[in-house]
Amino acid sequence: MKPTGEFIHVPDPEHPGWHTWQINDDARFNAHALGKMLLRQEGERSARLRLLDVTAHHSNLMGSVHGGVTLALIDVALFATIFAILGADAAGAVTLDLHNQFLGTGQIGRPLDVISEVMKETRRFVFLRGTVEQGDHLVANFNGTLRKPSVR
Secondary structure: OOOOOOEEOOEOOOOOOOEEOEEOOOOOHHHHHHOOEEEEEOOOOEEEEEEOOOOHHHEOOOOEEOHHHHHHHHHHHHHHHHHHHHOOOHHHOEEEEEEEEEOOOOEOOOOEEEEEEEEEEOOOEEEEEEEEEEOOEEEEEEEEEEEOOOOO
16 A cells, blocks of 8 residues: 555554554544544455544434444545555545445444445546445445546
């Protein structure tokens, strides 16, 4: 995985086998709304993004993970996956669509993982699919399309 100027992506000493996935600017959405995330490649075409500390900050009125948090984490995972798997410019890509199905409830106090797989890459687009999990518990599944950045 190559370094990038927009993200802090270095081995995490507290979590062997994982790398950080943080935006350099703490005032931006990812850092402010989500918090500490870790990334690792899993196989040739897949990556796992983990929201490490799932707290009351991420909850809805029922005390579960808010659906908006889950969707935001999926969106971030799409970008992290194209970076990890394709070495693509994640900062310049754009989400074109994201289709999601909630299958279960995310729980506060447990890491939330998004496992994303690159299904197809063309000159301009990347098609992905995946799941959101907490341990053996399936929270959601999804598919999405990213448009690669325009040549600058």
